Amino acid sequence: MALVRGISGDEIAALETGWTLALCAPDAATTPAEAEALTGWLPAPVPGTVAQALRAAGRWSLGQPGDLHDQDAWYRLRFAATGPQTLRLEGLATLAEVFLDGEPVLVSHSMFLCHEVDFTGTGRHALAIRFKALNPALASAKGPRPRWRPMMITPGSLRLIRTTPLGHMPGWSPPVATVGPWRAITCTTRRAPLRVAALSLLPRLDGQTGILDADIRFDRAVATPVELACAGAGIALDRIAPDRFAGRLVLDGIAPWWPHTHGEPALHAAAIRAGETTIDLGRVGFRRLELDRGGDGTGFGLIVNGQPVFCRGASWMPPDPVALGSGDPLPLLALARDAGMNMLRISGTTAPASQVFHDACDALGILVWQDLPFANFDYPAADPAFAGLVEAEACQLLDRLQASPSAAIVCGGSEIAQQAVMLGLTPAQTANPLFDDLFPRLTAEHAGQAIYLPHTPWGGPLPFAANQGVTHYFGVGAYCRPIEDVRRAQVRFASECLAFANVPSPARLRASTVRDPNDIDWKAGVPRDAGAGWDFEDTRDHYVGLLSGLDPAALRIDDPERYLALGRAAPAEVMEAVFAEWRRPGSSCAGGLVWFLNDLAPGAGWGVIDAAGEPKSTYFALKRAFRPVHVGLTDEGLNGFGIHLVNETTDTRDLTLVLACYGETPHPLVKTETALTLAPRSATSLSSDALIGRFFDITHAYRFGPPAHDATVARLVDPDGAVVAEAVHVLPGRAAAPRDIGLQAQVEMRDGGAALRVSTDRFARFVTIDDDHFEAGDQGFCLTPGESRLIPLTAKTAKPVPRGRIQALNGHSVAYGDVS
Known part of the structure; x- marks a missing residue:
């Protein structure tokens, strides 16, 4: 079911405060009554983990993590609730038993599943959760013999239990045990006259027209008209059955959703109204996504709204692996966007990200590659219980992504076929119906706007071939x-x-x-x-x-x-x-x-x-x-440098290309300036030889003697003289020894903020700024002789004074600020 953000009349209370936890030997306490006799109860954050609570109490560190998987953990809370209630537990890591007022109401076998429990509130209630020790379960887990045994994740029995590999990958991730209610727990007072039993919400873009298909089923017959509203427009949904309504809202000239490198990630509020009741569907974006396999049918590229998009970014990791589900993703996402990243991948070696993460990616215009939480192992697809469990996991995750415009790729898992083939199997022997049949079907049914692939890597004669897929x-x-x-x-x-x-x-x-x-x-x-x-x-x-x-x-x-x-x-x-x-x-x-x-x-x-x-x-x-407007240099050997210009924006850019080569003197050995116009959504390549117009061994390919220069700098400069993009190539072994290059730095205060004016007399390679109290707005940049550049400084501490040192790779360290 697509994500419902809320229903008018219902009151959602986050059960975050008042929790305590205690640890005990496995099975030392199996009921809440027995758990009450435990000692050492301590405050616990929820959402959170046992390690997070122990860290706050000064009893846990990365250097001394202990092994929390050898112990049971009990969480308890008393809370007030009156009337019809729904207890929602969004993630329990990992083998959990839930008790309400002393009675068992839920058993969970997967940290990736969300659970709901309906009850009638009568005042004060006691909620208790037992998290069973994982290591005994891993030691006793039985399953079919695996066809391959990867080394990265240990022990191998983790393939049988649905938990994150984080903390189980020596040399790869820190030894953090994920135990506890790692995702939110809420209690909803049901005052609305109805509930949503099923919902499909599918936004898409057709040319310049937004199309929003909705199909909703309630928990009871609804006599009033049901309307779908979005972007200031609305329609009455057709009555399919007494409790079911469906229809299509057509929005001409809708502002489409783009990756931020190519346009604005426009979002539009959506809701369904049934009489006086409003179902909040959050914000949706309208875009069209296609897979480009290339002329030979073996490539892999994304086309968004008819425009090829070069996807660049990184693999997302939890901001705080100790607080796996509650770490704030927004600062890291802001940095990713500021760096020009337009795609982030959630690897199958971690855990699915929070809804806050996905909402932010929608708003920031960052595409998401979502691995399902599988990695490396030969998973027991023939086990009906296991297959049913992971099907439920996938349905819930894909439903959360159903109307998300940033959700671009759904991938079965990480390095599964690769591990098998590298350990001796043929590609055909790696087949698994989970990834080949079940998950592609579920993706089509629950998140049809995303592209599915079975594994990463994938696509060549061997799954890890570089030149296919x-x-x-x-x-x-x-x-x-x-x-x-x-x-x-x-x-x-x-x-x-x-x-x-x-x-x-x-x-x-x-x-x-x-x-x-x-x-x-x-x-x-x-x-x-x-x-x-x-x-x-x-x-x-x-x-x-x-x-x-x-x-x-x-x-x-x-x-x-x-x-x-x-x-x-x-x-x-x-x-x-x-x-x-x-x-x-x-x-x-x-x-x-x-x-x-x-x-x-x-x-x-x-x-x-x-x-x-x-x-x-x-x-x-x-x-x-x-950068969306980019210049790149590639060494073409005897043909000099290829100078590659890209403009991904919708604007025509009138720029000047400056190409110059510098050695040990303040003067360029070669310098050309070329006025050019970069059309919207364009890319072109130029030759350094053609721009220079005479012989100059710019790549030192001919080697008729020692290099005449150290570095080549290509810049795109706008009519105001601002550098829009730049690329630098330094010949191997050159500009690597410190010497006096006339590097200087001066603190300037502008509009209440600090900045550093950096200048040099000679070419400065890889300039870095070192300050204990400020973060510099750029690092590792190059300066040409006589250039001055203003670098913003952001304070890291209260009322700091800029004071530090700058250094170029080929220059001496220079102090700035108050150095007394």
């Missing part, structure tokens, strides 16, 4: 391939890519307990794949060596700060180079999602935003790479 591309990255592999691989769509151990800012490291890369505990914050003899810091160091010409292992010991500075730069520059290749006209790629938007724990994690919510240098690199 959807891939997890780690050629550049984990597999240490050269940048040229990006084109050679002919990626069609990368739903995972570019995983590096991304180093947090110096300020964040100073605030952490582990700040030295030579510290024995440093590696605890570095992700790795189970069974691999390397980790993702080794991957990062490989590209540090390629780009700087230095030995990262020696540098780590001799100069740790320099090692970290280069470690921040290398992944950032690689990411910009990869997306320049993928966004160029003629590229086979229609999208790329970086692996991890945000870290799950402190340290050099996969995220481009750290665990405290502060962007890393790679975030700002993606922000440059993801």
